[in-house]
Amino acid sequence: MLEDGIVFSGIGFGYPSEIAGEVVFNTGMVGYTETLTDPSYRGQILCMTYPLVGNYGVPSFDVKDEYGLPKFFESDRIQVKALLIHDLSDVASHWSCVKTLDQWLYEQKIPGIYGIDTRELTKKLRVHGVMMGAIAVSDKGPVDDARMRKLVSGAKYEGLNFMPEVSTSKPQEYGDKDRPCVVLLDTGTKYSIIRNIIRTGFRVVRMPWDAPYEQIMSYDPKGVVISNGPGDPKVCTSTIKTATKLIKTSTPTLGICLGNQILALAGGADTYKLKFGHRGQNKPCVDLRNMQSYVTSQNHGYGIDPESLDGTGFKVWFANADDDTVEGIEHSSKPVIAVQFHPEASPGPYDCMFVFDRFKQIIDAGGRITDGVKAREKPKKKVTAEKKKKTTRKKEGRKVAKR
Numbered sequence: 001m002l003e004d005g006i007v008f009s010g011i012g013f014g015y016p017s018e019i020a021g022e023v024v025f026n027t028g029m030v031g032y033t034e035t036l037t038d039p040s041y042r043g044q045i046l047c048m049t050y051p052l053v054g055n056y057g058v059p060s061f062d063v064k065d066e067y068g069l070p071k072f073f074e075s076d077r078i079q080v081k082a083l084l085i086h087d088l089s090d091v092a093s094h095w096s097c098v099k100t101l102d103q104w105l106y107e108q109k110i111p112g113i114y115g116i117d118t119r120e121l122t123k124k125l126r127v128h129g130v131m132m133g134a135i136a137v138s139d140k141g142p143v144d145d146a147r148m149r150k151l152v153s154g155a156k157y158e159g160l161n162f163m164p165e166v167s168t169s170k171p172q173e174y175g176d177k178d179r180p181c182v183v184l185l186d187t188g189t190k191y192s193i194i195r196n197i198i199r200t201g202f203r204v205v206r207m208p209w210d211a212p213y214e215q216i217m218s219y220d221p222k223g224v225v226i227s228n229g230p231g232d233p234k235v236c237t238s239t240i241k242t243a244t245k246l247i248k249t250s251t252p253t254l255g256i257c258l259g260n261q262i263l264a265l266a267g268g269a270d271t272y273k274l275k276f277g278h279r280g281q282n283k284p285c286v287d288l289r290n291m292q293s294y295v296t297s298q299n300h301g302y303g304i305d306p307e308s309l310d311g312t313g314f315k316v317w318f319a320n321a322d323d324d325t326v327e328g329i330e331h332s333s334k335p336v337i338a339v340q341f342h343p344e345a346s347p348g349p350y351d352c353m354f355v356f357d358r359f360k361q362i363i364d365a366g367g368r369i370t371d372g373v374k375a376r377e378k379p380k381k382k383v384t385a386e387k388k389k390k391t392t393r394k395k396e397g398r399k400v401a402k403r
């Protein structure tokens with residue numbers, strides 16, 4: 001049941017229970033094990049628009065990569081509150097499959113519904129914007145409508161602080177002890193972010209979301225990464241405070257998704273809620289340093305207000321080619337860069353892994369950006385008059401990034 005009273009009936013799977021949350025949709029075609037374990041989905045009921053889900057089953061959590069991190073999952077549990085799909089494969093087939101999607105959801109006590117018209121639901125969310133909703137999976141006959149209505153109207157997402165649920169409670173180390181250190185501020189990190197920091201030659205110290213600046217510096221990090229994570233960035237006040245100091249002290253810093261929004265807020269810019277967000281694996285973004293386009297993986301419901309960047313020292317680094325919203329920022333005088341999309345992908349294309357390599361280059365250059373603002377001031381490709389007109393137009397429900 002959505003907050004406007006519309007009901008979608010289907011067939012339950014996973015764990016029989018009643019739960020409410022913010023209903024969002026993702027247009028990705030594969031990668032449900034990574035998607036469902038992405039901590040950024042905390043508090044949300046996820047609808048997948050790809051019609052067939054579960055056909056390759058669920059692999060073992062015990063399969064690890066070369067760094068000892070779980071290979072097929074982005075955190076230790078399913079993070080979505082519930083799953084809404086069109087068709088569930090009850091027979092799963094893949095060499096790595098150890099259980100079905102249905103079994104996995106049951107074990108993790110997550111309810112799911114299949115057999116609903118996910119196109120209609122998605123259209124509703126696109127027209128109205130994201131809504132609160134409640135799901136009931138019952139093995140005891142019909143569900144009481146009044147109880148569901150109460151569940152939806154009492155549900156909350158905006159303004160909730162999910163950090164205590166998703167962040168590490170104490171520092172944890174990953175990678176070779178002899179390598180230089182990068183601190184990862186864990187605001188709900190995905191394992192693939194840890195994997196990519198190690199890949200570029202560092203040891204990772206993963207620290208709680210509210211770790212103060214002084215505690216971070218006690219590890220003598222070469223740089224700091226602020227991770228992805230759930231909810232409104234404005235509630236992460238401790239992380240914003242720390243980020244302000246990181247900018248001020250010219251500490252090489254990379255923000256990813258929630259981390260990007262936190263850095264913008266720390267710099268004095270503003271964020272706002274998007275109408276229905278960007279969740280999928282085929283979101284085109286333009287690198288404004290050279291007008292190169294990339295296909296990116298995204299999962300966000302908030303964005304940076306481009307006009308609020310004026311006077312903060314931050315400039316737009318990436319713009320979304322679909323709707324011209326801000327997809328990345330970089331500072332003009334500090335070694336601070338950030339992206340709104342997921343360069344670690346997982347699931348999604350690996351096109352933007354270079355963001356991690358660029359961060360390493362900045363660290364190696366002693367905290368100097370050598371390929372940034374200057375390159376953008378002289379774009380290789382001329383922006384046409386028509387393009388200019390399009391990009392400066394403000395579209396309904398979103399704030400357009402200046403090019």
Ligand SMILES: NC(=O)CC[C@H](N)C(=O)O
Nearest residue numbers: 228229231257258301302
């Ligand atoms: N993936 C993320 O880090 C999401 C950031 C933030 N919670 C948003 O929805 O915009």
